[in-house]
Amino acid sequence: MGVESTVPIARTAIVRSGTATFEARVHACYADRAMLAFIGAHPPTFALGATVQLVLSGGRLRIPVRGDARVVERVEGRGLRQYTLEFDEVMFAEDAAPETDRERRLWTRVRPPSDNPVPIVLSPITAQGRVRMELDRYGRLVDVSGGGLGVLLRDGTEGPLAGHEAVRVSFRPPRTTANVERDCRIRSRALTEHGIRLGLQLETVEDESLAYEPMWDCAACGERGLLETSQPYCCRCGAVRDTDAEVAAWGDLIARSQHRFTGRERGCTACGGTWSAEARHCGLCGTALPV
Numbered sequence: 344m345g346v347e348s349t350v351p352i353a354r355t356a357i358v359r360s361g362t363a364t365f366e367a368r369v370h371a372c373y374a375d376r377a378m379l380a381f382i383g384a385h386p387p388t389f390a391l392g393a394t395v396q397l398v399l400s401g402g403r404l405r406i407p408v409r410g411d412a413r414v415v416e417r418v419e420g421r422g423l424r425q426y427t428l429e430f431d432e433v434m435f436a437e438d439a440a441p442e443t444d445r446e447r448r449l450w451t452r453v454r455p456p457s458d459n460p461v462p463i464v465l466s467p468i469t470a471q472g473r474v475r476m477e478l479d480r481y482g483r484l485v486d487v488s489g490g491g492l493g494v495l496l497r498d499g500t501e502g503p504l505a506g507h508e509a510v511r512v513s514f515r516p517p518r519t520t521a522n523v524e525r526d527c528r529i530r531s532r533a534l535t536e537h538g539i540r541l542g543l544q545l546e547t548v549e550d551e552s553l554a555y556e557p558m559w560d561c562a563a564c565g566e567r568g569l570l571e572t573s574q575p576y577c578c579r580c581g582a583v584r585d586t587d588a589e590v591a592a593w594g595d596l597i598a599r600s601q602h603r604f605t606g607r608e609r610g611c612t613a614c615g616g617t618w619s620a621e622a623r624h625c626g627l628c629g630t631a632l633p634v
């Protein structure tokens with residue numbers, strides 16, 4: 344990705360798609376891409392991969408800049424729809440360092456797919472009913488958290504979800520025997536080298552049984568399956584995480600609430616974190632726990 348200019352290169356954007364014209368605020372501008380926000384009750388919907396005409400103006404531009412751009416990412420917020428549009432050419436070579444490797448330009452923010460065969464069914468929530476998509480046939484789970492899921496759909500399989508904003512997710516959490524159903528908003532869509540990545544945000548986050556995290560193994564003491572965010576320090580020896588955390592295979596995931604170091608039996612005198620009786624060090628700060 345290019346370097347973001349400290350002074351906005353452009354402030355406003357006009358996007359033309361077919362015969363329609365839309366005005367947007369420029370959220371960020373790089374040498375080869377712009378992030379635009381459309382506000383209001385009826386923000387436009389552009390398909391991922393579609394080519395649109397983009398005109399940028401304002402900011403440091405005395406003359407508007409125009410060119411063809413490709414829609415590479417869409418993010419939904421509260422009453423806001425944000426797109427990342429990538430120019431076919433580098434438009435601001437003098438203002439920001441372009442990323443010249445096209446593959447890297449497109450895919451820098453994408454985590455490599457985990458090889459998780461996950462029995463998840465996605466059903467777009469519509470007035471007409473549901474369309475079932477079984478994720479293990481069409482894609483992969485790439486990350487999970489208490490707030491949502493990241494899934495990767497193979498190229499050409501996003502069709503049933505295109506144009507939908509909400510989806511019902513049905514799956515059986517690892518180490519449990521009953522299916523659960525949760526409604527999610529499709530918060531983001533992005534083109535990746537492996538397909539289309541969807542960021543699904545759970546409508547409710549009260550259910551800790553759905554809180555999974557990437558896990559890491561402690562090289563210092565050999566403890567396995569520590570949680571990336573909840574346990575940045577090893578709960579057994581107190582060493583700080585010095586390796587990447589990865590999403591485990593579906594059946595090996597451990598919910599935060601079921602992790603062996605989750606509990607309230609021991610308290611950290613340094614930071615107030617609470618842990619199970621099995622923990623010897625605080626997973627949040629590494630301090631030895633009082634016995």
Ligand SMILES: [Zn+2]
Nearest residue numbers: 561564577580
């Ligand atoms: Zn350790």
Ligand SMILES: [Zn+2]
Nearest residue numbers: 611614625628
């Ligand atoms: Zn602590």
